[in-house]
Amino acid sequence: MNVWHLILKEMVHRWVNFVLAGMAVVLAVSSVVGSTLFLQQFNHVSEAMIAAKQSAVEQQIAEMEDEFRVITKRMGFNILILPKAQSLADFYAESYADETMPESYAPLLAAAPDIVTIRHLLPMLQAKVEWSEKKRKVLLIGVKGEMPWAHRSNLKPIMEPVESGKIAVGYELHRSLSLNQGDIIQVQGKAFEISILHPERGTIDDITLWTSLEDAQQMLGKAGLISAMMALECECAWANLPKVRQEIQAILPETQVIELSGKALARAEARRSAADNAQALLDREKANRMAMGRQRERMIASIVPLVLTACALVVGVLAWVNVRERRIEIGILRAMGLRTRSIAVVFMGKAALLGLLGGSLGVLLGAGLFLALGPGQGASQRLQVAVSLPWLIAVLCLTPVVTLGASWVPILWAIQQDPAAVLCEE
Amino acid sequence: MLGCHNISKRYTQKGGPQIEALREVTFALSPGDFASVQGPSGCGKSTLLLVCGGLLSPDGGQVLLAETDVYAQSPNDRARLRGRHVGFVFQQFHLIPYLSLRDNILSGSLAHERGCAETSAETLMTRLDLHDRAHHLVSALSIGERQRTALARALVCEPQLILADEPTGNLDPDNSHIVLQSLAEYAQAGGAVLLVTHDPSSTGYANRHFVMNRGVLRES
């Protein structure tokens, strides 16, 4: 015979009281467990959903960037930096710029630390001239080779520089004049060795001669001057000319920037805006899910404490009823020599047992309800989320503490009973 | 075994007169004493038992139990003293309703670090003719069986002193006889009994007789 024996027998005997209190505990614990699991699962599902969509959008963006790369490769330079004084009307009419700017602009731009919107920078001097030796109108372009960037890694050049004394010849010229690689030709009284014969492009390139920048400057009498710089927008600034302009003109205010556009670019722009839209939609959905999650959290945060308080009250009242009912028993136990501590153990043991049993059942019920009704797809997936062992153990350990707390006042009353007063009552 | 020296106890009721339940009560019991206390209702008999049993502090005087000054002890030590040396029997039995007859008897050993021998419970059940009801709950027992159970509970750890408050008050003559006879045998075996009773016939089992009137105890 010991105190636990007493506790168990009493529990069984006054089972209605115990079952009612147990139901309150089960309700409280299952509502805490269930709602927490529901919230966890909701967030989990949200995350998975958003992650899936995010990867779809990222895929879309990657495809777009791939396409950009292909277009850029095919198209070459698409940004042209011209002297500010250059009339665009003349430029479009003549297909070249006859105004000039200092050659030093190119290294200035290449040395700028914060330029991000363009890559590959090619300074050049252009002029439409009468090729006196062959009696032809040609476009003479002196190119220096791409400027090395001071503040970032340099890429494989789009256009190889032409060495001094060498010349590259456009298709229409070398075809009609039957020129071959290695031939020495005279241009404006200067001898050049043909280094490259360009294939047909169907543009003004076909009647263009490329020399080194110095050779062109010398031939045209424009030492230290260039007429344009070609560049390539980086993907980050595609279809965002104002941004490119702003960046370049901050460094070189005496220039103007134009973009050479085309069909491919238009398609790329469309894809870019589609990707941007998808990302914006996704961001909105993310915000939506989060707001929904927070709303649920708030709802649960306001309901659960109410349920807990109500259940604690029920447990407390039932403990009070139980203690009142057992006054004589307390008296006789005290008379038989049990100390107040042992009396406390009798009631605390019962409260703890109530918490342990109710807590276990509550956890089972909460988890079961969650599995049966919870959001998300497969039950196994839900179970994975549900089985957060340390958390469940914490709930199981905390429940007896709470039931003890709820029964505290009745227990205190019980141990303060004067056995003499109780035993003399009829 | 039990010694009371000049015990007095007053009850003060709010707005009412002060009641002198015990006045300068002095007496002593030795092993083998079976003392009966008789007196009119309200004269202080139950109060005397509670004071002797360490459940109610007197306003004056000293109670010695097994050579220990009961009310000089801390409440916990007093409880231990009670558990070790005193058994109570009440007119209302005060059995624990959710325990079987047998467990009720064994509950008398709850306060003992080492539970008293279960064999002692078995012996008592046999002697008090309770054996075939061992597993019945209190509610299924007759009045007489209840009081015999309460008596067995008081005796199960073989205390040195039994304090009995009208244990036969609710019993028929046969059951009264069994209870009183058991108490007498217990005293003969070296225990001490303080029996409070209204019933003149029960005094026949006692070997010392006290009369109480308005809180004053006299041995006759």
Ligand SMILES: Nc1ncnc2c1ncn2[C@@H]1O[C@H](COP(=O)(O)OP(=O)(O)OP(=O)(O)O)[C@@H](O)[C@H]1O
């Ligand atoms: N807790 C109490 N508070 C106030 N007065 C009390 C208390 N307990 C007892 N009394 C009073 O003290 C007196 C003695 O009471 P006690 O119960 O000892 O009498 P008793 O001799 O046992 O009576 P009975 O034979 O009817 O049981 C009575 O007048 C009673 O009313």
Ligand SMILES: [Mg+2]
């Ligand atoms: Mg009385």
